[in-house]
Structures are given as C-alpha cells and as structure tokens.
Amino acid sequence: MKMLINSPETVVADALRGMAAAHPELSVDVANRVIARRDAPVAGKVALVSGGGSGHEPLHGGFVGPGMLDAACPGEVFTSPVPDQMVRAASAVDSGAGVLFVVKNYTGDVLNFEMAAELAEDEGIQAVSVLVDDDVAVTDSTFTAGRRGTGATLFVEKIAGAAAEEGAPLERVAALARQVNEASRSFGVALGAVTTPAKGGPTFDLPAGELELGIGIHGEPGRERREMMTAAQIAEVAVDAVLADLGAAGDPVLLLVNGMGATPLLELYGFGGEVARVLAERRVTVARTLVGNYVTSLDMAGCSVTLCRADEELLRLWDAPVRTAGLRWGC
Template identity: 50%
Template sequence: MKKFMNEVSKVEDEMILGLVKAYPQYLKKLDCGNVVIRSKRKENKVALISGGGSGHEPAHAGYVGTGMLDAAVAGAVFTSPTPDQIYEGIKAIANDAGVLMVIKNYTGDVMNFEMAAEMAETDGILVKQVVVNDDVAVKDSLYTVGRRGVAGTVFVHKIAGAAAERGEDIHKVQAVAQKVIDNVRTMGAAIRPCTVPAAGKPGFELADDEMEVGIGIHGEPGTHREKIKPANEIVDLLLDKILSDIDYTGGEVAVMINGSGATPLMELFIINNRVSDVLKEKGISVYATFVGEYMTSIEMEGFSISLLKLDEELKSLLDERADTPAFKA
C-alpha cells in the first residue's frame, strides 16, 4: 500500500483537521470527534446534518456552508459515525426550527443517526429525517436493506439546504428533501478498486480487462462483472437501468457525472458527452450538469451517473445560492 499519510490510526483525524484549516471561513471542528459545523451558526432556520464514513471526500464536510449543510459527521473510513458523535453535531446546530438529518441508506448509518435523534429528542430538540436510496443497481447489498444511498445525496443536500436557507419550516424542508429522493436515480461502474488504509490492500480484485457494473461507494459488489467496453457502451448500460426506473421522457433533468476518486476529468467529460447525446435523443432536456468528484470512494477508478427529474420548485431551489468548500452556486 502506497499512500500519502502518517499513522493509519490518524488518517481521519488529520484529514478533518487539514480540511478545517484550509477553510476556516466556512468550518469549525467540535471537540467530540470528527464533527464539523458551520463557522457562522444559522439561527431561526431549519438546520441540516449529514455524514457517514470517511473516504467519500468532499462528502460530507465539504458541503457544510451557506445553502447546504450545517453539520457533517465523519466516521472511520467506510464506517458509520457513532450515535454520540451525531448527537453532539445535532446539539451544536439545533434551534427552535428543528434539525433535519439526511441519511444514506446503509444499515449502520440509519441505525446510528436514529439513535442520535432519540437522544436529541430527550433534550427537547425537534428532529426529522430522510433516507436517501438513489442507487438502482441492487435492491439489497452487503451494507443495506433496500437500495443504497450514493451520489444523488448531494442533490438532497443542495435542494433541502436551499429550502432551509429560505426559511421554510421543517415539514416543508423534509418534504422537499423527500421529493428529491423520489426523483433521483444513480448507477455506477468501476475498473479499479480502492484500498482502505486500515486494511492495507484493495477491497476486491479486477483483471486488467474487467469492470464491475453497479459498484457501491464502499467497493461493495454491483450487479455483475464483465469485460471492459468503450465508454459509450458503458454509459448506455448504466443509463438503460436508470431510465427504466423513472420515466424522464419530455422532462427536464439535472445530471451529475461523479468521479470515484481516481477517474480523470478527461474521462468524466467523455462520459458526459455520451450522456448528453443519449438524453437529447430520448427527448429529455438537460437543465444543469455537474461533472467532478462529489462523492468518492478514496482512490477507486470509476464513476456514477445521477439523473434528477426536475419541476419548477426543484429548479428554483437548485439555482439558489450555495457557498461551501466543495459546492458553489
């Protein structure tokens, strides 16, 4: 294993410290573990908290700031944060308007966030939640019951965060977040695995001519493994599954081409070129496109495609101002 790090046991701590030192105008760290909150607290508006295992950077701490999250909690690499950490994050951002938890559908995340919410509610804090399950690849996986929460979570952060910034009440913010979840679908593929520092070796193996289709963001298996194909054919394979899950015909969509950590922008733009052409052929209008690394898997070489079906409300919220270390609008 070759990585730019010091001690394996300090990877997550030093990563968060370095992030906060890079962006003190946006972020500050609590003293109770790797919990990051806004440097300037939002008052009298719904606060949003999200998080999960480290290794998905810039998710989730990179989305703390104006128009998105108020707090993010980072566990060990690919490991859910503890209920105590999440509870401290909720307390740090809570106000009378309440707190919305945005949870990716992984068993540990759901369990620990819900335990933290119960702890916060005993303190009189109003807490609501949504669970993101945008991955169309597999129904159940090593980490989930039901579909996994993957890169579409970033759209939930953006749009629900905009609704909160507008001053909507917690029931409205929760409803808007759920609308995004109901209308976003994602699928990905990978050609090289990642290495969790504590493991010291890749999480799986692929031959030089193989790819994993429907890969998860922790390197968990997808639908199948097959010989690698030209980029256009891979895009068609993924889009067919996404487009068969929601009828996007005649509508407008936001597109996210998300890199898994080691896929060059050159290749992501090649992928987007095909996505754009296919959607146009199918009569689906692209309202906005996001290409880059939004929810990674350390240094996995792969990508995912997310499509969000938009209406006028979602377009308006997507266009609202956001100012965070990793996402600006």
C-alpha cells in the same frame, strides 16, 4: 499500496485538522468529529445535519456551509459515525427550528441516526430523518437493506439546504428532501478497486480487462462483471439502468456525472459527453449538469450517473446560492 497518510489510525483526524486549517469559515471539532458552519446556529433556520463513513469526500464535510449542510459527522473510513457524534452536531447547529438528518441508506448509518434522533428529542431538539436510497443497481447489498444511497445525496443536501436557507419550516424541508430522493436514481461503474487505509490494499479484486457494472461506493458488488467497454457503451448501460427505473418521461433532469476518485477529469468529461448524447437520444432534457468528483470512493477508478427530475421549484432551489468547500456558486 502507497498512501499519503501518517497512519491508518489517524487518517480521519488528520484530514479534519487539514480542513480546519484550510477553511476558517468552518468550525471543526477534531476530537468529537463534527464539522459545522462557524455561524451556526443561524436564528430561525432549520439545520441540516448529515454524515457517514469517511472516504467519500467532498461528501459530507465539503458540503457544509450556507445553502447546504449546517454540520457533518464523519465516521471512520467506510464506517458509520456514532449517535453521540450526531447528537453533538445537532445540538451545535439547532436554532430551535429543528434538525433534518440526511441519511444514506446503509444499515449502520440508519440505526445510528435513528438512535441519534431519539437522543436529540430527549434533549428537546426536533429531529426528522430523510433516507437517501437512489442506487438502482441492486436491492439489498453488503451494508444495505434496500437500495444504497449514493449520488442523490448531493441533490438532497443542496436542494433541501437551499429551502432551509430561505427559512422554510422543518416539515417543508423534509418533504422537499424526500421529493428529491424519490425523483432521483443512480448507477455506478468501477474500472479499478478501492484501497482502504486499514486494509492497505484493494478491498476487492477486479481483473485486468474487466469492469464492474452497478458498483457501490464502498466497493460493494454490483450487477455483473463484463469485459472492458468504451465510454459510450458504459454511458448507455448507466443511463438505461437509471431510466428503466425512473421512467423516460417527465420533468427535465439535473445530471450528476460523478467520478469515484481516481478517474481523471479529462476522462470524466468525455464520459459526460456520452451521457449527454444518450440522454438526448432517449429524449430526456437536461436542465443542469455537474461533472466532477463529488461522491467518491477513495481511490476507486470509475464513475456514476445520477439523474433527478426537477420541476421549476427544485430547479430554482438547485440554482440558489451555495458556499461550501466542495460546491459553490451564486455567492
């Protein structure tokens, strides 16, 4: 498998150098692997820090900026960052108002962020963690006890980030982040396997003519393999899996139609139209829609659907200005 890289060992450092060159508004510490807002710490503001294995870009580094994250810690590909990295990020962006760690539910991330929170407290930084575990496909998985954290991470980081930008205190920002996670569910589908630089080939085998329903963002097994389906059929399976868990009634939803990385935007929009159709048939009102590659899995072909039930306040915070490399509006 060919890749646009120098070597598997330098992939993350090379990408960070590229981010530094492209985004003068970010402060990129290549050696210590921290991407931060250049204007951090922002006086009086709660800081949001996230991180995880690389390979899901623009998540998380592409979500650093006003209205979203203050810093991100990228690990090696599909590998948790280390506690030192997280503490360094927290120290760099904490204004004294405290830090919220946004943690996707994978065992390595959870353990390392726990340790980081303790170390941060030792340094006098108030740190609170919020776990994202929105993926309804499976409970427990290759790298996870409980549900995996996937697309809802974007909703959590955006909405909690908006609240922090407005000056909400740590307790309130954390409560909002938990509310968003609890109101969100995701389901993913793979049409083609993912290739990691270290392996140099597909990390799992997906035969021609089959897809995997319920795939994880590291290629972890989902619910089942099936013969290839149409976009309309996939949309029905994904939406119904999400609604079976979220419930069909409630507030209007934020909808993320997410590409896994290698699926063309043309196909993703076609799929998004089918998702919108199914949601209308299920009498779910969509308040906002985002279509694109946001929580990816390197070169995996496929997609995921995330819904978040949003009351007036969540909707207002979703619409609030955001200025990052990967998500940008209103400013």
